[in-house]
Amino acid sequence: MSTTEPVFAPADSLLRFATAGAVDDGKSTLIGRLLHDSKSLLADQLEQLEVASKERGDEQLDLAMLTDGLRAEREQGITIDVAHRYFETARRAFIIADTPGHAQYTRNMVTGASTADLAIVLVDARNGLTEQSRRHAVLAGLLRVPRLVLAVNKMDLVGYDEEVFRTITGEFAAFTERLALREVTAIPISALRGDNVVDRSTEMPWYDGPSLLEHLENVEIAEETSGFRMPVQYAIRAQDQDYRGYAGQIAGGTVAPGEEVLHLPSGMRSRVVAVDSAGAELELGRAPQSVALRLADDIDVSRGDVLCAPEQPPAAAEELTATVCWMSPKTPLTPGTRLLLKHTTRVVKAIVTEVRERLDVTTLERGPADSLQLNDIGEVRLRLAQPVFCDPYEHNRFTGGAVLIDTASNATAGAVLITETR
Template sequence: MDILRFATAGSVDDGKSTLIGRLLYDSKAIFEDQLEAVERTSRDRGTEYTDLSLLTDGLRAEREQGITIDVAYRYFATPRRKFIIADTPGHIQYTRNMVTGASTADLAIILIDARKGVLEQSRRHAFLTTLLRVPHLVLAVNKMDLVDYSEERFEEIREEFTQFASKLNVADLTFIPISALHGDNVVSRSESMPWYHGSSLLHHLENVHIASDRNLVDVRFPVQYVIRPHKTEYHDYRGYAGQVAGGVLKPGDEVIHLPSGLTSRIASIDTFDGPVEEAFPPMSVTLRLEDEIDISRGDMICRPNNQPSVAQELEAMVCWMTDATKLAPRSKLVIKHTTRTARAMVRDLHYRLDVNTLHRDEAAPSLGLNEIGRVSLRVTQPLFVDDYARNRATGGFILVDESTNTTVGAGMVIEAR
């Protein structure tokens, strides 16, 4: 079975955590003691129903305030597919958390309260998911029970969001009316909405096609670790471990090593369970080559006629994630890209982007907490990059404060040279 990573997003109190709780509960993916704890907490709070949002809101502050603060990850599986869920916050001050949760997602579910319609935060999260190149977008119109399961209200929201989405780069957009509280159209089709002829949310998640989204053209293999066993029976073994970031690798394929430019062929592809005949994203494997080449962490293995850009100048969109400092021209940071680490300097801040109006403030002097802008970076050593629109794994990076070793920014490469 393959794995679908998806994130929930949307405005505050639109029911993201309740939806995930309902998915876990109706698909029988929670333990009895977890359910008992949720039921007990619900009774203690005087709630007349079992508050399934407590399954993901694990921090005490989240339970007390009734909001999601940090990204909560949950895992479950059906007979058709495995799932990794990222429940992201809705508050504007937690934009960085939402970016973190959606950065690795194959699909994003944006919830909208059927009573309130498309809000500013709904538009902001829709824009962020498209900025992060999440290939599939589901607009789940929640709380349909509070508008008497009205088809007219659902169609109003669909039309309004479709007009907004026309300004964005949305590849696949699906609309589903649901009630997370009562389970309508979440796991099973709802009898309360006979006018809706589409699939339930879980059925859509089980069947959405994601294999072609993972860039099966450009071979990219960032080397994470060189394996040289000390046992005498393996003294000739030299393998290069890492996670496939693009393309399909097979024994016998000709490859090139960057930065040396030397070519070789793949002798074998090893995993913990033994050799395999092919490797593809997001598999973690060990490559053995036919020739002895000096390869170390941070290097790249790819096809001779299909190489990434070898760049020290980057144009990128950056989301700033700290209030301790600001991102401004001449800021010096550490950049981590795939498995390579280097120093970087901000050469220019071109504009700060208002994610609500999409206005570009070209006079902005810096980026503060949760702000997004376009910057030029100069890197001390070459990085092997693709545009983020082409490959999210080799087009994304993080920025680290060298003095505190904390992650302060996340970036997406627009152009490399």
């Protein structure tokens, strides 16, 4: 049972956001404060939190325990894995990815932020910008997270000093000028005390902006710049009902009955008869909804194919230039490495033809490289055994992203952000 009457946000208003920052900047505490003060905790969750805090002798609730679920995280007081939490208010639903702060978990931060509409970078007001603060801002820009919030935390420990806040935001603005961030919003907060997290604080009368939750509820979700795309996940055939539909998640744009679509790889065109979702017909399907499309013509459509807007088709590429975050702790990424590339619903064989350069994510400097080690990010060229239908990552993060898979272990070995196709 919830601690308050449930409220339900509109289904198309989902906001995915990730938290990032240095160790002990308060990411897990901030998420716990958001959940607690927005009354999004179940009664049993709140009770368990109260009991655990008492057992540890804490005078206040240890809100970080709501997201630090691994035993090692609780023992060390740090975040190691990516923790996801869902909550909603009357205005919007949210999925939170709490990402680690340690440099050795860069791959986890990339994983958590890769699907985010917004990133929150926390900074301890006492310490100012750190190497990890800059690193995570760079990663957010690299992953094309369209909007970023600089949350200057622990303002209570610097006496809610406006000058401290202004100094940090000024330094951050100068650093992020070179990053691909559309919008940066700075908010002074205290996650421990709740200042400017859900409710506006009376301790900082010099700040006249929104609280963090107010900003999250009202920020606009960026639209992809590509046209309609839907990688096909499954062909649904029900002969007893004379039904044939092609199911998948819309990866960009919109689709409506009566519109023409292009099928790749055949190049054939057809008209959409209906857009089905959860047993109902939709007047309009939009990303990132999962739908089934019924077409007017009998086309052989299979898993891994793409239905798209005829006037804006993705590229059919057998060679890719991409930014790769290497995630394998066992072997480095070197020219000649053979892997599997999973792109949307298609899996193809791939070989690394060149490692061009490595990016220093703290300085934005690029240097020559012949390999990528664990957590390294660099530019790589790949040759594929079969074409994939893709876009540059900056135009569509879904069709512009992929993962590399180790052929021996089937483990995820790298995250791929496509920059050029051939």
